[in-house]
Amino acid sequence: MRQITVTVNGEAHAREVEPRLLLIHFLRDELGLTGSHWGCDTSNCGACVVWLDEVPVKSCTVLAVMADGHRVRTVEGLAVGGRLDPVQVGFSECHGLQCGFCTPGMMMTARWLLDRSPDPSPAEIREALSGQVCRCTGYENIVRSVRWAAEHGAGGHEPGEHSGAATGSVPA
Amino acid sequence: MQVPAQVEYEQAASVEHALDLLARSGPEARILAGGHSLIPMMKLRLAQPETLIDINGLxxxxxxxxxxxxxxxxxxxxxxxxxxxxxxxxxxxxxxxxxxxxxxxxxxxxxxxxxxxxxxxxxxxxxxxxxxxxxxxxxxxxxxxxxxxxxxxxxxxxxxxxxxxxxxxxxxxxIRPGGGSSYQKVGRRVGDWPVGAAGAALWLDGDVISGTGIGLTAVGARHFVAAEAEEFLRGRPATEENFGRAGQIAAENCQPVSDQRGPAEYKRHLASELTTRALRAALRRAAPRRAGGQRRPGDG
Missing domain, CATH: 3.30.465.10 (Uridine Diphospho-n-acetylenolpyruvylglucosamine Reductase; domain 3)
Incomplete structure (x- = not known):
């Protein structure tokens, strides 16, 4: 067992874990953050995408111990102070989800894209999300949702700005 | 649910420290970097290291x-x-x-x-x-x-x-002057392994090929190299005909196997065609530099 401390959505969590524990299971089973979905288990589908520090990762292919001392941001950390992120509003406005299973991963990658590229073309959005699968095949509306967010002030956030905003505590 | 077997885990603080950890952990230790090959293999129990040495902090x-x-x-x-x-x-x-x-x-x-x-x-x-x-x-x-x-x-x-x-x-x-290079891949979808792929690098002396490297992916080429095709091209003019012949030679000398991504015959065809295309694109990219001019639109 190994003692780790991971800052998830701005809050530090200390746990003793087996080194073989995957980050997705740490989030869901240890911390009860079930917003991130455990899908294909083979890093193909992208339902489990969360941020590790400033970049999206497929958390079924990262060990929890690799996040020791780092920051993780999950879909639960998208809304700030009870206010939905424009990406979330976009998915709601444009019917960007059907069954909703892929949605957390789609939104985390979309948020990352918009931080780097505030006004992405549909082609750019498709490229950014190309490693994520919607089994309902609702891709058109997913692209529209991300465009909606871009058109409604989703761009221009400083990367990492959100990570600690919910609680105000951001350990270095 | 895919779960890796039990494993020890160490974080390296420097390359020296990683080497020290490797020495102490024995031959069943593995370096853990991005983990996107190793962790899936561990989940399938195709890899079962005793110790992981995480170098992500280096x-x-x-x-x-x-x-x-x-x-x-x-x-x-x-x-x-x-x-x-x-x-x-x-x-x-x-x-x-x-x-x-x-x-x-x-x-x-x-x-x-x-x-x-x-x-x-x-x-x-x-x-x-x-x-x-x-x-x-x-x-x-x-x-x-x-x-x-x-x-x-x-x-x-x-x-x-x-x-x-x-x-x-x-x-x-x-980095040598007068060079161009290209990689051409055929895959079924994003994120999948290629059905076949070829990469080519060319160095030119005038119109003559002074040096070349041809790499092949997923088609059973020894050391990933199309050595016979390279040998054929060296010293010859960079022409469409020679590129076509080099592709054929590359295909004759690789050993693709049939699998769910395609039959061996198709992969052999790809080895030939993609080698030729990679050489063609490498030449296009080398040419403007030889002339000292700008790269043309669409050469990317």
Whole structure:
């Protein structure tokens, strides 16, 4: 067992874990953050995408111990102070989800894209999300949702700005 | 549910520390970088290391620089980092051709160049790319460093010359004038392994090919190299006819196997066609530089 401390959505969590524990299971089973979905288990589908520090990762292919001392941001950390992120509003406005299973991963990658590229073309959005699968095949509306967010002030956030905003505590 | 077997875990604080941990942990220890090959293999129990030595904190291995006449790529450079490096793509467009089609954007943020090469998967793109570029691999061991040509780095499927107790730390590519390069891949969908792929680098003296490197992916080429096709081209004019013949020779000398991605016959066809296309594109990219002019639109 190994003692780790991971800052998830701005809050530090200390746990003793087996080194073989995957980050997705740490989030869901240890911390009860079930917003991130455990899908294909083979890093193909992208339902489990969360941020590790400033970049999206497929958390079924990262060990929890690799996040020791780092920051993780999950879909639960998208809304700030009870206010939905424009990406979330976009998915709601444009019917960007059907069954909703892929949605957390789609939104985390979309948020990352918009931080780097505030006004992405549909082609750019498709490229950014190309490693994520919607089994309902609702891709058109997913692209529209991300465009909606871009058109409604989703761009221009400083990367990492959100990570600690919910609680105000951001350990270095 | 796929769960890796029990494993010990250490975080390396420096390359020296990683070497020390490797020495102490024995031959069943594995270096953990991006983990996007190793962790899936551990989940399937195809790999069952006793100890993982995490090198993700080693910023000394995450670099990318052009020094004099050499491109140096630290082994911990992420795929996304190489793709974003304008200088690397300017000197060697083959690198960006390949990186654009490796895995997907999210995986490219974590997967590393060194990890891909050490995995030595027969379908892995960068092995053929660096073989085509005649790169040099830098390997650290407790007593110092040794360098190995990329073409001698791969000893078989999933096997390299990196011995227990050693770490691949860097890849070096010599920058020579009059060169062009390209990578051409056919895959079924984003994130899948290629059905087949070919990379070519050309160096020209006037219209004559003074040097060339051809790498093949996923078609059963020894050391990822189309050596007979390279031999054919050397000293010959860079013509469409010779490129076509080189493709045929490359296809005759590889050993693809039929699998769910396609029959061997089709893969052999791809080896030929993609070799020819890669050579053609490499020539296009070399030509403007020979003339001292700008690259034409659409050459990218």
């Amino acid at each position: 910023s000394e291995l995450a670099f990318l620089e052009v020094t004099g006449d050499e491109l140096r790529i630290g082994a911990l450079t992420r795929h996304a980092g190489l793709l974003a490096a304008a200088g690397a793509g300017e000197h060697f467009p083959i690198l960006h051709d390949a990186e654009r089609v490796i895995a997907d954007p999210v995986v490219r943020e974590w997967g590393t160049i060194g990890g891909s090469l050490c995995q030595a998967d027969p379908s892995e793109d960068l092995s053929a790319v660096f073989a085509a570029l005649r790169a040099t691999m830098v390997i650290r061991h407790p007593a110092g460093i040794r360098t190995v040509p990329a073409r001698e780095f791969f000893t078989g499927p999933y096997e390299t010359v990196v011995a227990p107790g050693e770490i691949l730390t860097e890849i070096r590519v010599a």
